[in-house]
Amino acid sequence: MHFLPASSALLLLACAAPLFAQERPLALTGARIYPIDGEPIADGVLVVHQGKIVAVGAAGKVTVPAGAETRALPPGKVILPGLVDSHSHIGGAQGGDGSGALHPEVRVLDALDARHASIQRAQAGGITTANVMPGSGQLISGQTLYLKLRDGRIIDDLLIRLADGSPAGGLKMANGTNPMRSPGGPFPGTRAKAAAMVRDQFIKAQAYQAKIARAKGDPEKLPARDLGLEMIGEALAGRRVVQFHSHRHDDILTALRLRQEFGFKMVLHHVSEAGKVAPEIAAAGVPASAIVLDSPGGKLEARDLSFDTPAALEKAGAEVGLHSDDPVIDSRHFLRSAAIAVRAGMSRPAALRAVTLANAKMLGLDDRVGTLTAGKDADFIVLSGDPFSVYTQVEETWIEGRRVFDLTDPRDRTYALGGPGAGDPRRTPLCCYTSAWDIILAANGALQQ
Amino acid sequence: MNRAARLALLLLLTPAAASAAMPLAIQAGILYPVSGPPVREALILIRDGRITFVGPAADRMFSADHQVITAAVVTPGLIDARATVGLSGLLNQPHDQDMLERSAPVQPELRAIDAYNGGDPLVTWVRSLGVTTVNTGHSPGMLVSGQTMVVKTSGSTRDREVLQPAAFITAALGGAGLNRAEGKAPGTRAKAVALLRAELIKAQEYVRQRALTDETKRPARDLRLEALGRALDGSQRLLITAHKAPDILAALRLAKEFNLRIVLDGCADAPLVLEEIRAAGFPVILHPTMARAGEETENLAMDTPAKLAAAGIPFAFQSGYESYVPKTRVVLFEAAVAAGRGLGFERALAGATLEAAKILGVADRIGSVEVGKDADLALFDGDPFEYTTRVTATVINGELFRDGPR
Structure with missing residues (x-):
């Protein structure tokens, strides 16, 4: 096989294009912009440069830097911050297994595939940041990861690094029926036993931490390293937010009680019956990430699940987010959850906040993402119209100034709508291509970035 | 059960039965009959579980015994x-x-x-x-x-x-x-x-x-x-x-x-x-x-x-x-x-x-809003397919159900 000169030129461009993509500032004009931390801007300008937002404002009030590439969007387009999903299982997420109920040492990191189709579909749904978690079949099912849904080759390319270089993530916990099993094994058979097991584990972690503190670095006095207790220690120290699955109102109160006893940072998840204890959730100052499903039921504790929950939490004054729980809700319908919450009485600003800033705060990432604010990451989406309309499509998704989803690209369109190939992993440029045509397509795709 | 008791029971049951059988007049901002083009400011009359009239509201008077229901949008159930x-x-x-x-x-x-x-x-x-x-x-x-x-x-x-x-x-x-x-x-x-x-x-x-x-x-x-x-x-x-x-x-x-x-x-x-x-x-x-x-x-x-x-x-x-x-x-x-x-x-x-x-x-x-068909309707407060629109009521065999609005 030999390359035509033209193809070779394209190939070179394909390699070169990403290097230059960030060099010029990019200004998008003519869209209605929802910055989230301020009022919507009817005729807005968004300027991004080197992966960051440089300026956001009304036309005429924003100075577009000299040398910027300006893209005037057709009328009717809407720009939102990249969506933040506070609870997802994309990428082939896995956590603890059936050998026990407590797996704080298990990392979702060790299961994820950066090129998994579900990550591509999440991009198509406008999601740019996601808390990817193990499941809820254990009291503690493992460590979660906060990911940027970049077009990465390996999972390391998607990590969000904290100041000390460690990957950002939380600790997944659950109560209610999911982590309960028939008695005799290592799982709790009742709710009270479940709470006792968690308390016991946290007390052990406190003792482990105390031993380490007493040792003052003396290797002779240090306890044997325990990966699980170490992780719970991170939660106790407030370094790792506990992401707590809880449906029934009394289970929610149990979770609040545990948090009060041990003082960890916590986000409540699913909260099917939050409407019954919304004042308690608000008073505790614990954020709640709700799920909105097309019907109640499916299990006993989701019997009273309701469209009204996000609105009830908003009215009570709680910090309320929404999540996909992908694959429970396909990431491509994430914005729809916000719209259904509006249908049931949530205010439009709160519903948009619930899929952006509220979730960013729940992950402790609101200094980087969740709003369109100068200095934050250039994560944004371009919509064809109103964010809450069924007739609106996500047209583009940008992460750190790079377009990772473009509805006009045939491959991305397949991920957005489905069809043969929508379940296949994303192909990495210059790897695994089988024909010259593939290379031309790849070069074309890279040029469009 | 004696006769008087039976009569009393019958009287007790009557209001519910009467309400189910009460003729309905549905006034729609826009009706999508599906069998034909949309009708603005439409009226649908219902009696005994069937549709008796469909058309522009201006075309038809109806008697005072109808329960009047209004909705922005009406479609077939x-x-x-x-x-x-x-x-x-x-x-x-x-x-x-x-x-x-x-x-x-x-x-x-x-x-x-x-x-x-x-x-x-x-x-x-x-x-x-x-x-x-x-x-x-x-x-x-x-x-x-x-x-x-x-x-x-x-x-x-x-x-x-x-x-x-x-x-x-x-x-x-x-x-x-x-x-x-x-x-x-x-x-x-x-x-x-x-x-x-x-x-x-x-x-x-x-x-x-x-x-x-x-x-x-x-x-x-x-x-x-x-x-x-x-x-x-x-x-x-x-x-x-x-x-x-x-x-x-x-x-x-x-x-x-x-x-x-x-x-x-x-x-x-x-x-x-x-x-x-x-x-x-x-x-x-x-x-x-x-x-x-x-x-x-x-x-x-x-x-x-x-x-x-x-x-x-x-x-x-x-x-x-x-x-x-x-x-x-x-x-x-x-x-x-x-x-x-x-x-x-x-x-x-x-x-x-x-x-x-x-x-x-x-x-x-069923399936369309036409005279003679079962009176099965869905009532909405806006475009039925918009996520933020609510279903305000349904009608089945002429009986009104208000389960929402949802």
Whole structure:
């Protein structure tokens, strides 16, 4: 096989294009912009440069830097911050297994595939940041990861690094029926036993931490390293937010009680019956990430699940987010959850906040993402119209100034709508291509970035 | 009970009965009758469960005994062309899951009406979202899992509510009809088709022998073969779930061999075999637009409804079967997403109303807002398919249900 000169030129461009993509500032004009931390801007300008937002404002009030590439969007387009999903299982997420109920040492990191189709579909749904978690079949099912849904080759390319270089993530916990099993094994058979097991584990972690503190670095006095207790220690120290699955109102109160006893940072998840204890959730100052499903039921504790929950939490004054729980809700319908919450009485600003800033705060990432604010990451989406309309499509998704989803690209369109190939992993440029045509397509795709 | 007590009881019951029978006047900002163009400022009059007038409000006076209801938008009551509500209950506990019998692979004699619980909260739930009729029954999961029935969502199984007590016989080819456990059949796709062919041949023979003039030579009645006999003569159609292209083709092959009138169900791969489906002339009850993709349904797409419409293949929307959360889908939402993914408003509405009624064979009674048809309506406070629009009420057989607004 030999390359035509033209193809070779394209190939070179394909390699070169990403290097230059960030060099010029990019200004998008003519869209209605929802910055989230301020009022919507009817005729807005968004300027991004080197992966960051440089300026956001009304036309005429924003100075577009000299040398910027300006893209005037057709009328009717809407720009939102990249969506933040506070609870997802994309990428082939896995956590603890059936050998026990407590797996704080298990990392979702060790299961994820950066090129998994579900990550591509999440991009198509406008999601740019996601808390990817193990499941809820254990009291503690493992460590979660906060990911940027970049077009990465390996999972390391998607990590969000904290100041000390460690990957950002939380600790997944659950109560209610999911982590309960028939008695005799290592799982709790009742709710009270479940709470006792968690308390016991946290007390052990406190003792482990105390031993380490007493040792003052003396290797002779240090306890044997325990990966699980170490992780719970991170939660106790407030370094790792506990992401707590809880449906029934009394289970929610149990979770609040545990948090009060041990003082960890916590986000409540699913909260099917939050409407019954919304004042308690608000008073505790614990954020709640709700799920909105097309019907109640499916299990006993989701019997009273309701469209009204996000609105009830908003009215009570709680910090309320929404999540996909992908694959429970396909990431491509994430914005729809916000719209259904509006249908049931949530205010439009709160519903948009619930899929952006509220979730960013729940992950402790609101200094980087969740709003369109100068200095934050250039994560944004371009919509064809109103964010809450069924007739609106996500047209583009940008992460750190790079377009990772473009509805006009045939491959991305397949991920957005489905069809043969929508379940296949994303192909990495210059790897695994089988024909010259593939290379031309790849070069074309890279040029469009 | 003495006469006076009986009279007292009758008086007690009267208000509820009177309210159900009270004539209704529905004033719609815009009415989509589906059978014709939209009507602005429309009036629909209802008496004794039937529609007695449809037209511009300015054209007609009505008597003071009507209860007047107003709504921004009115459509025909929505029809879920393939559901399991009433058999697959809300709680998802063993006692409320009657949608699948696993004791044998071919049990066409299992009637939906013997399992349907109109009082399950999921029936009320779909009604609160505009659904007034469901074709519900046994789910996919066995080669021939049972039957479906067409029933209104008003909550009971009185004659007026049941349009068809035995609507379809439900079969599944491909993964949804296999039993891969060791020693069980059918364990492969080819075995499933062979098994079904053998059963249909047995039924042909049974039908022939049951018609023998010599009564003594007739075989004893057999409910299973009787049911398959109805599939053979077309009096009870087969609803065949098939997702992968080879399974869709296998269903068409079976229909041709036995001269069956079938309806295709699911059809994730329909865009790959559009020409074959169109040529066969069978309608499709398409998988939910928002169904999860995977394995059998790995190729499903949200724009398949638009492709079916473009190919001229009749199709309707369904909620299907859900094994976990959400326990049921809602055709209002499935049609809405199709409307927003290339199908457009009018075709999407038809797929959840008149097209569904035609496929189910009940278009003489429901599916459109026309004089003489059952008074089944869905009332909205805006564009029915917009996520933020609420269903304000439904009307079933002239009876008003206010389950929401939702």
